Amino acid sequence: MGCGDIGLRLARDMAGRLRLLALTSSPARVGELRARGITPLQGNLDAPSGLRRLAGIATRVVYLAPPPAEGWGDPRMRALAQVLRLRSTPVSLVYASTSGVYGDCEGASAAENRPVNPRTPRASKRVSAEQAVRFLGRGAVQSGHVRISILRIPGIYAPDREGGTPLARLLKRTPVLAQRDDVYTNHIHADDLARACLLALWRGKPQRVYNVSDDTRLKMGDYFDLAAQLYGLPPPPRVARDTAQDQLPLMLLSFMSESRLLDNTRMKRELRLRLRYPTVETGLLSKS
Secondary structure, eight states, X not given: OOOSHHHHHHHHHHTTTSOEEEEESOGGGHHHHHHTTEEEEEOOTTOGGGOGGGTTSOSEEEEOOOOOSSSSSOHHHHHHHHHHTSSSOOSEEEEEEEXXXXXXXXXXXXXXXXXXXXXXXXXXXXXXXXXXXXHHHHHHHTTTOOEEEEEEEOEEEOTTSTTOSSHHXXXXXXXXXXXXXOOXXXXXXXXXXXXXXXXXXXXXXXXEEEEOOOSOOEEHHHHHHHHHHHHTOOOOOEEOHHHHTTTSOHHHHXXXXXXXXXXXXXXXXXXXXOOSOOSHHHHHTSOO
16 A cells, blocks of 8 residues: 555565555556556545455555645545455554654654654654554454554655655755754665565564664764765755744754654564665665
Protein backbone atom coordinates (compact mmCIF):
# COMPACT_ATOMS: atom_id res chain seq x y z
CA MET A 1 0.00 0.00 0.00
CA GLY A 2 1.61 3.24 -1.14
CA CYS A 3 4.06 1.79 -3.66
CA GLY A 4 6.30 4.79 -4.26
CA ASP A 5 10.08 4.91 -4.06
CA ILE A 6 10.39 2.74 -0.94
CA GLY A 7 7.78 0.28 -2.20
CA LEU A 8 9.66 -0.18 -5.46
CA ARG A 9 12.93 -0.74 -3.59
CA LEU A 10 11.19 -3.30 -1.42
CA ALA A 11 9.79 -5.03 -4.52
CA ARG A 12 13.28 -5.12 -6.01
CA ASP A 13 14.60 -6.87 -2.88
CA MET A 14 11.77 -9.44 -2.98
CA ALA A 15 11.75 -10.02 -6.74
CA GLY A 16 11.37 -13.68 -7.71
CA ARG A 17 10.75 -14.86 -4.15
CA LEU A 18 7.13 -13.86 -3.57
CA ARG A 19 4.03 -12.90 -5.49
CA LEU A 20 3.90 -9.12 -5.18
CA LEU A 21 0.74 -7.02 -5.35
CA ALA A 22 0.44 -3.25 -5.09
CA LEU A 23 -2.59 -1.01 -4.79
CA THR A 24 -2.64 1.95 -7.18
CA SER A 25 -5.23 4.62 -7.91
CA SER A 26 -3.42 5.66 -11.11
CA PRO A 27 -4.05 3.69 -14.33
CA ALA A 28 -0.85 5.27 -15.70
CA ARG A 29 1.21 3.28 -13.16
CA VAL A 30 -0.13 -0.13 -14.14
CA GLY A 31 2.51 -0.71 -16.81
CA GLU A 32 5.35 0.44 -14.56
CA LEU A 33 4.31 -1.87 -11.75
CA ARG A 34 3.98 -4.86 -14.07
CA ALA A 35 7.45 -4.13 -15.48
CA ARG A 36 8.79 -4.37 -11.91
CA GLY A 37 7.20 -7.80 -11.41
CA ILE A 38 4.28 -6.44 -9.38
CA THR A 39 0.62 -7.29 -9.94
CA PRO A 40 -1.27 -3.97 -9.86
CA LEU A 41 -4.56 -3.75 -8.01
CA GLN A 42 -6.54 -0.66 -8.92
CA GLY A 43 -8.18 1.01 -5.97
CA ASN A 44 -8.17 4.17 -3.89
CA LEU A 45 -7.63 4.39 -0.15
CA ASP A 46 -9.84 7.49 -0.17
CA ALA A 47 -12.75 5.45 -1.56
CA PRO A 48 -13.24 2.72 1.09
CA SER A 49 -16.26 1.16 -0.62
CA GLY A 50 -14.00 -0.12 -3.40
CA LEU A 51 -11.48 -1.79 -1.08
CA ARG A 52 -13.53 -4.79 0.06
CA ARG A 53 -12.03 -7.03 -2.62
CA LEU A 54 -8.61 -6.63 -0.93
CA ALA A 55 -9.78 -8.68 2.06
CA GLY A 56 -7.90 -11.92 2.48
CA ILE A 57 -5.76 -11.76 -0.68
CA ALA A 58 -2.39 -11.02 0.96
CA THR A 59 -0.55 -12.94 3.65
CA ARG A 60 1.82 -10.04 4.43
CA VAL A 61 1.16 -6.31 4.06
CA VAL A 62 3.46 -3.27 4.00
CA TYR A 63 1.61 0.00 4.44
CA LEU A 64 3.62 2.99 3.16
CA ALA A 65 0.81 5.42 2.29
CA PRO A 66 0.74 8.80 4.09
CA PRO A 67 -2.36 10.18 5.80
CA PRO A 68 -4.46 12.69 3.85
CA ALA A 69 -3.16 16.25 3.95
CA GLU A 70 -6.53 17.59 5.11
CA GLY A 71 -8.77 16.64 7.98
CA TRP A 72 -8.06 14.81 11.23
CA GLY A 73 -6.63 11.38 11.87
CA ASP A 74 -5.95 8.87 9.11
CA PRO A 75 -9.17 7.56 7.54
CA ARG A 76 -7.09 5.63 4.98
CA MET A 77 -5.52 3.41 7.60
CA ARG A 78 -8.82 2.97 9.43
CA ALA A 79 -10.56 1.96 6.20
CA LEU A 80 -7.90 -0.63 5.37
CA ALA A 81 -7.97 -2.04 8.90
CA GLN A 82 -11.72 -2.58 8.59
CA VAL A 83 -11.27 -4.35 5.24
CA LEU A 84 -8.57 -6.65 6.58
CA ARG A 85 -10.93 -7.84 9.33
CA LEU A 86 -13.52 -9.06 6.82
CA ARG A 87 -11.70 -12.31 6.07
CA SER A 88 -8.57 -14.04 7.27
CA THR A 89 -6.13 -11.40 8.47
CA PRO A 90 -2.57 -11.27 7.12
CA VAL A 91 0.22 -13.05 8.97
CA SER A 92 2.09 -9.77 9.44
CA LEU A 93 1.60 -6.10 8.72
CA VAL A 94 4.27 -3.39 8.70
CA TYR A 95 3.16 0.21 9.12
CA ALA A 96 5.57 2.99 8.13
CA SER A 97 5.12 5.79 10.68
CA THR A 98 7.33 8.78 11.51
CA SER A 99 9.75 9.62 14.30
CA GLY A 100 7.87 12.92 14.51
CA VAL A 101 5.41 11.23 16.88
CA TYR A 102 7.98 11.73 19.68
CA GLY A 103 7.82 15.50 19.31
CA ASP A 104 10.65 17.61 20.73
CA CYS A 105 12.93 15.60 23.01
CA GLU A 106 15.33 18.53 23.55
CA GLY A 107 18.21 16.53 22.14
CA ALA A 108 17.64 13.50 24.37
CA SER A 109 17.73 9.90 23.20
CA ALA A 110 14.36 8.53 22.11
CA ALA A 111 13.78 4.80 22.52
CA GLU A 112 10.56 3.09 21.45
CA ASN A 113 9.10 3.12 24.98
CA ARG A 114 9.16 6.93 25.11
CA PRO A 115 5.60 8.32 25.21
CA VAL A 116 4.47 9.96 22.00
CA ASN A 117 4.10 13.74 22.07
CA PRO A 118 3.17 14.93 18.57
CA ARG A 119 3.48 18.67 18.04
CA THR A 120 2.42 18.97 14.40
CA PRO A 121 -0.78 17.97 12.57
CA ARG A 122 1.07 15.45 10.39
CA ALA A 123 2.61 13.76 13.46
CA SER A 124 -0.80 13.66 15.17
CA LYS A 125 -2.24 11.89 12.13
CA ARG A 126 0.50 9.28 12.35
CA VAL A 127 -0.34 8.66 16.00
CA SER A 128 -3.95 8.13 14.96
CA ALA A 129 -2.84 5.65 12.30
CA GLU A 130 -0.63 3.82 14.80
CA GLN A 131 -3.65 3.47 17.09
CA ALA A 132 -5.75 2.05 14.25
CA VAL A 133 -3.14 -0.51 13.28
CA ARG A 134 -2.58 -1.48 16.93
CA PHE A 135 -6.33 -2.06 17.28
CA LEU A 136 -6.19 -4.36 14.27
CA GLY A 137 -3.34 -6.29 15.89
CA ARG A 138 -5.08 -6.60 19.26
CA GLY A 139 -8.18 -7.95 17.58
CA ALA A 140 -6.27 -10.63 15.71
CA VAL A 141 -3.50 -11.61 18.11
CA GLN A 142 -5.98 -13.56 20.22
CA SER A 143 -6.38 -16.01 17.35
CA GLY A 144 -2.65 -16.08 16.65
CA HIS A 145 -2.71 -14.39 13.27
CA VAL A 146 -1.40 -10.92 12.55
CA ARG A 147 1.88 -9.49 13.82
CA ILE A 148 1.92 -5.70 13.75
CA SER A 149 5.23 -3.86 13.35
CA ILE A 150 5.30 -0.07 13.49
CA LEU A 151 8.42 1.51 12.00
CA ARG A 152 9.14 5.05 13.18
CA ILE A 153 11.12 6.63 10.39
CA PRO A 154 13.19 9.85 10.29
CA GLY A 155 14.43 11.71 7.21
CA ILE A 156 14.82 9.37 4.21
CA TYR A 157 17.66 10.05 1.80
CA ALA A 158 19.48 8.43 -1.14
CA PRO A 159 21.40 9.82 -4.12
CA ASP A 160 19.01 8.06 -6.53
CA ARG A 161 15.83 9.25 -4.75
CA GLU A 162 14.01 12.33 -6.00
CA GLY A 163 14.95 15.15 -3.65
CA GLY A 164 16.93 12.58 -1.68
CA THR A 165 20.04 14.65 -0.97
CA PRO A 166 20.73 18.14 0.46
CA LEU A 167 22.18 19.29 -2.87
CA ALA A 168 19.23 21.44 -3.97
CA ARG A 169 19.08 23.26 -0.65
CA LEU A 170 22.81 23.86 -0.70
CA LEU A 171 22.64 25.29 -4.20
CA LYS A 172 19.81 27.61 -3.10
CA ARG A 173 21.88 28.68 -0.09
CA THR A 174 18.99 27.88 2.25
CA PRO A 175 20.02 28.89 5.78
CA VAL A 176 20.39 26.52 8.72
CA LEU A 177 20.26 27.36 12.41
CA ALA A 178 23.18 28.89 14.27
CA GLN A 179 25.21 26.45 16.35
CA ARG A 180 23.65 27.57 19.65
CA ASP A 181 20.12 27.01 18.30
CA ASP A 182 20.72 23.87 16.22
CA VAL A 183 18.79 20.61 16.67
CA TYR A 184 19.70 16.96 16.32
CA THR A 185 18.30 15.26 13.24
CA ASN A 186 18.08 11.60 12.22
CA HIS A 187 18.37 9.81 8.89
CA ILE A 188 17.94 6.48 7.11
CA HIS A 189 19.07 5.52 3.62
CA ALA A 190 16.15 4.47 1.41
CA ASP A 191 17.72 1.07 0.70
CA ASP A 192 18.17 0.33 4.41
CA LEU A 193 14.57 1.38 5.06
CA ALA A 194 13.30 -1.02 2.40
CA ARG A 195 15.33 -3.82 3.98
CA ALA A 196 13.93 -2.95 7.41
CA CYS A 197 10.39 -3.27 6.02
CA LEU A 198 11.24 -6.67 4.57
CA LEU A 199 12.83 -7.96 7.76
CA ALA A 200 9.95 -6.70 9.90
CA LEU A 201 7.52 -8.77 7.82
CA TRP A 202 9.24 -11.93 9.05
CA ARG A 203 11.15 -10.99 12.21
CA GLY A 204 9.01 -8.28 13.79
CA LYS A 205 7.50 -9.18 17.15
CA PRO A 206 3.75 -8.74 17.66
CA GLN A 207 2.64 -5.20 18.46
CA ARG A 208 6.22 -3.94 18.30
CA VAL A 209 7.58 -0.48 17.52
CA TYR A 210 10.98 -0.05 15.86
CA ASN A 211 13.04 3.10 15.35
CA VAL A 212 14.50 2.71 11.86
CA SER A 213 17.48 5.04 11.83
CA ASP A 214 21.17 4.92 11.02
CA ASP A 215 24.03 5.55 13.46
CA THR A 216 24.63 9.20 12.56
CA ARG A 217 24.77 11.65 15.47
CA LEU A 218 24.75 15.07 13.87
CA LYS A 219 22.89 18.30 14.32
CA MET A 220 21.03 19.56 11.26
CA GLY A 221 23.45 22.34 10.41
CA ASP A 222 26.42 20.00 10.77
CA TYR A 223 24.71 17.55 8.41
CA PHE A 224 24.45 20.24 5.75
CA ASP A 225 28.03 21.33 6.40
CA LEU A 226 29.15 17.73 5.86
CA ALA A 227 27.14 17.44 2.64
CA ALA A 228 28.57 20.72 1.37
CA GLN A 229 32.08 19.44 2.01
CA LEU A 230 31.34 16.19 0.15
CA TYR A 231 29.91 18.10 -2.82
CA GLY A 232 32.66 20.71 -2.87
CA LEU A 233 30.23 23.53 -2.10
CA PRO A 234 30.36 26.35 0.47
CA PRO A 235 28.57 25.62 3.74
CA PRO A 236 25.06 27.08 4.12
CA PRO A 237 24.59 30.37 5.94
CA ARG A 238 23.59 30.17 9.60
CA VAL A 239 20.84 32.22 11.19
CA ALA A 240 19.57 32.65 14.72
CA ARG A 241 16.28 30.96 15.56
CA ASP A 242 14.55 34.25 16.34
CA THR A 243 15.19 35.48 12.78
CA ALA A 244 14.74 32.14 10.98
CA GLN A 245 10.95 32.53 10.75
CA ASP A 246 11.48 35.47 8.42
CA GLN A 247 13.69 33.47 6.04
CA LEU A 248 12.45 29.88 6.06
CA PRO A 249 9.15 28.16 5.10
CA LEU A 250 6.88 26.90 7.88
CA MET A 251 7.43 23.23 7.02
CA LEU A 252 11.19 23.58 7.37
CA LEU A 253 10.81 25.56 10.58
CA SER A 254 8.72 22.76 12.06
CA PHE A 255 11.59 20.30 11.53
CA MET A 256 13.96 22.80 13.13
CA SER A 257 11.80 23.03 16.25
CA GLU A 258 12.33 19.41 17.34
CA SER A 259 15.57 17.79 18.52
CA ARG A 260 16.03 14.10 19.30
CA LEU A 261 18.45 11.21 18.86
CA LEU A 262 16.75 7.96 17.86
CA ASP A 263 17.88 4.81 19.62
CA ASN A 264 18.11 2.05 16.97
CA THR A 265 19.20 -0.75 19.32
CA ARG A 266 15.93 -2.68 19.02
CA MET A 267 16.06 -2.56 15.20
CA LYS A 268 19.53 -4.10 15.21
CA ARG A 269 18.82 -6.66 17.93
CA GLU A 270 15.39 -7.93 16.90
CA LEU A 271 15.20 -7.30 13.15
CA ARG A 272 18.94 -8.10 12.88
CA LEU A 273 19.34 -5.37 10.28
CA ARG A 274 22.95 -4.69 9.34
CA LEU A 275 23.00 -1.21 7.90
CA ARG A 276 24.57 -0.92 4.47
CA TYR A 277 24.90 2.80 5.09
CA PRO A 278 25.50 3.27 8.82
CA THR A 279 26.23 7.00 8.44
CA VAL A 280 25.00 9.73 6.13
CA GLU A 281 28.56 10.18 4.87
CA THR A 282 28.68 6.61 3.54
CA GLY A 283 25.18 6.97 2.13
CA LEU A 284 25.72 10.29 0.37
CA LEU A 285 28.87 8.95 -1.23
CA SER A 286 27.10 5.82 -2.50
CA LYS A 287 26.02 5.46 -6.11
CA SER A 288 22.63 3.95 -5.29
